[in-house]
Amino acid sequence: MTFPLTTSVNRDLAGAAPTTDDEIRSAGPLAARAVGVTKVYGTGDARVSALGGVTLGIPGGRFTAIMGPSGSGKSTLMHCLAGLDTVTDGKVFVGDVELTRLDDRRLTRLRRDRIGFVFQSFNLIPTLTALENITLPMDIAGVRPDPAWLDTVIDTVGLRPRLRHRPSELSGGQQQRVACARALASKPEIIFADEPTGNLDSRSGAEVLSFLRNSVREMGQTVVMVTHDPVAASYADLVVFLADGRIVDQLADPTAEGVLERMKGLDR
Numbered sequence: 273m274t275f276p277l278t279t280s281v282n283r284d285l286a287g288a289a290p291t292t293d294d295e296i297r298s299a300g301p302l303a304a305r306a307v308g309v310t311k312v313y314g315t316g317d318a319r320v321s322a323l324g325g326v327t328l329g330i331p332g333g334r335f336t337a338i339m340g341p342s343g344s345g346k347s348t349l350m351h352c353l354a355g356l357d358t359v360t361d362g363k364v365f366v367g368d369v370e371l372t373r374l375d376d377r378r379l380t381r382l383r384r385d386r387i388g389f390v391f392q393s394f395n396l397i398p399t400l401t402a403l404e405n406i407t408l409p410m411d412i413a414g415v416r417p418d419p420a421w422l423d424t425v426i427d428t429v430g431l432r433p434r435l436r437h438r439p440s441e442l443s444g445g446q447q448q449r450v451a452c453a454r455a456l457a458s459k460p461e462i463i464f465a466d467e468p469t470g471n472l473d474s475r476s477g478a479e480v481l482s483f484l485r486n487s488v489r490e491m492g493q494t495v496v497m498v499t500h501d502p503v504a505a506s507y508a509d510l511v512v513f514l515a516d517g518r519i520v521d522q523l524a525d526p527t528a529e530g531v532l533e534r535m536k537g538l539d540r
């Protein structure tokens with residue numbers, strides 16, 4: 273299956289006109305999209321252009337990986353898509369809501385209610401148990417967890433015997449599974465994962481990636497993951513490649529070897 277997120281591979285590299293919003297929207301239901309997004313940090317001599325006009329659709333109910341060389345803009349793109357950072361120019365939508373028009377209060381509420389996050393460093397509260405960490409965002413929002421769904425999530429991540437344990441009593445892989453369960457528990461429209469396996473050994477990393485993939489296949493979740501690792505990217509349905517702040521390639525149904533091959537091309 274192909275996902276026509278960008279209308280042609282290496283289009284930007286080839287210097288052709290950028291992909292339009294109409295083109296990405298015609299590809300099917302999108303959970304989020306960026307339209308002509310630029311991001312500039314600093315001014316004068318310290319000016320860095322991190323994103324140079326990115327137009328991208330994130331397909332709903334799919335697992336999308338964002339890859340690219342160090343400094344290519346992966347984290348910046350994810351932060352802009354998730355409303356964690358402002359854009360310099362362009363528009364970002366989650367569903368039909370334009371994030372780039374929301375004031376801080378509405379943006380905070382949208383992130384809380386509609387987006388889940390998984391970070392490389394787990395970001396668990398050390399004094400809370402695994403279960404308390406999982407339900408914390410809902411507790412803060414004053415939302416009662418759906419007990420049946422919570423049970424499903426806990427069983428899917430295999431954490432039932434560890435629910436009363438604090439993070440320091442859990443392995444790195446178990447801690448990241450708590451973080452994944454926390455992201456999934458409120459049924460967000462989209463989960464953003466920033467290098468979720470960066471601090472894990474390969475076995476724990478594989479467990480977390482399998483879980484993210486299963487949440488897409490079995491629960492219909494939408495997941496976007498930034499990664500350096502071709503093996504991690506191979507768990508996704510689609511890999512989008514960034515270089516110098518632009519989308520330069522994409523690969524559907526990736527294998528680790530296929531991703532590595534394309535990365536070699538970008539590194540050159």
Ligand SMILES: Nc1ncnc2c1ncn2[C@@H]1O[C@H](COP(=O)(O)OP(=O)(O)OP(=O)(O)O)[C@@H](O)[C@H]1O
Pocket residue numbers: 313314320321322340341342343344345346347348349500
């Ligand atoms: N807060 C910031 N202030 C100034 N420049 C920044 C800031 N954040 C990122 N940059 C710059 O923007 C560019 C893109 O950074 P970004 O972190 O998005 O890349 P990345 O692909 O995620 O890199 P890595 O794989 O190394 O994490 C880099 O040149 C980086 O130095």
